[in-house]
Amino acid sequence: MMANARTWLVPLVWLSLAGLPATASSLGASSSALVAELAIVAAPPKGGDGDLEGYLVIWNGTSEEARLEAVLSGAFSHVRFVQPSTRSRDGVEEERSAVPIPGHAELVMLQRGIPMHLTPRDPISIGDRVSLDLAFRDGTVQTLSARVKGDREADDIHHHDPSNPEWLGKLDEAAARRTAN
Numbered sequence: 001m002m003a004n005a006r007t008w009l010v011p012l013v014w015l016s017l018a019g020l021p022a023t024a025s026s027l028g029a030s031s032s033a034l035v036a037e038l039a040i041v042a043a044p045p046k047g048g049d050g051d052l053e054g055y056l057v058i059w060n061g062t063s064e065e066a067r068l069e070a071v072l073s074g075a076f077s078h079v080r081f082v083q084p085s086t087r088s089r090d091g092v093e094e095e096r097s098a099v100p101i102p103g104h105a106e107l108v109m110l111q112r113g114i115p116m117h118l119t120p121r122d123p124i125s126i127g128d129r130v131s132l133d134l135a136f137r138d139g140t141v142q143t144l145s146a147r148v149k150g151d152r153e154a155d156d157i158h159h160h161d162p163s164n165p166e167w168l169g170k171l172d173e174a175a176a177r178r179t180a181n
Contacts, residue, residue, distance in 0.1 A: 031061040032061045032062060033059075033061050033062070034058070034060050034061065034062060034066050034101075034136065034140065034142075035058070035059045035061070035142075036056065036057075036134055036142045036144060037057045037058065037059055037106075038056065038057035039054060039055065039056045039057075039132065039144055039146065040054065040055040040056075041053065041054040041055075041118065041130075041146055041148065042054070042055075043124075043126055043148055050119070050120065051117045051118060051119050051120075052117075052118040052120065052124065052148075053115045053116065053117060053118070054071070054079075054109075054116035054117075054118055055108075055109040055115055055116070056068070056107065056109045056116070056134070057106065057107065057108050057109070058101055058107045058134075059106050060101040060102065060103055060104065060105055060106070060107070061104060062103050062104075063103045063104065064103050065100055065101065065102050065103055066100070066101045066103075066136055066137065066138065067099065067100050067101070067136060067137035068081075068098060068099040068101065068107075068134060068135075069097075069098045069135050069136060069137050070098075070134075071116060071118075071132055071133070071134055072132070073118075073131060073132045073133065074121070074131070075120060075121060075122075075124065075130040075131070075132075076118045076119055076121060076130075077119050077120070077121045078117075078118075078119040079116055079117070079119070079132075080095050080096075080116065080117050081095065081096040081097075081098070081099050081115075081116055082094065082095055082096065082114065082115060082116075082117055083096060083113060083114040096114060098137070099114055124148055125148065126148050127147065127148060128147070128148045129145060129146060129147050129148075130145075130146050130148065131143060131144070131145050131146075132144045132145075132146065
């Protein structure tokens with residue numbers, strides 16, 4: 001988990017908020033709400049194991065820590081949070097039961113951080129739409145709708161240097177937020 005981190009993402013599927021009256025971009029960075037701003041799901045490569053990877057950007061404008069406890073969907077039989085093992089250099093991943101998001105911070109899931117692994121119930125193709133429910137410890141649920149995209153359709157944010165301010169602007173645009181300087 002990396003709060004307020006601005007490092008690379010691999011955007012492959014954009015998820016939109018459904019059931020929320022306003023997104024973080026319309027509320028602004030000073031929002032005192034918990035808002036899922038962006039979700040990205042990568043279609044599995046040909047010959048892959050069939051699992052998809054997912055990434056989230058969530059703003060926690062509250063003063064309390066929030067915890068993403070689960071991501072539920074009729075399209076997926078299993079969704080888990082994983083992170084590279086700190087005890088292994090062989091690409092071994094450890095499963096996490098939840099993802100904490102500190103108050104007044106932004107969670108940015110990354111490939112090398114804590115992505116989601118999503119196991120589809122049935123084959124999922126590029127162009128399909130799926131619905132995801134993000135369940136938080138406080139009982140709130142935010143529902144997202146996604147259209148699956150292939151990696152060739154993706155924005156190339158992950159090719160930008162994280163120390164380059166131009167890259168930060170591209171990430172903020174992708175997350176539908178502007179940084180307050």
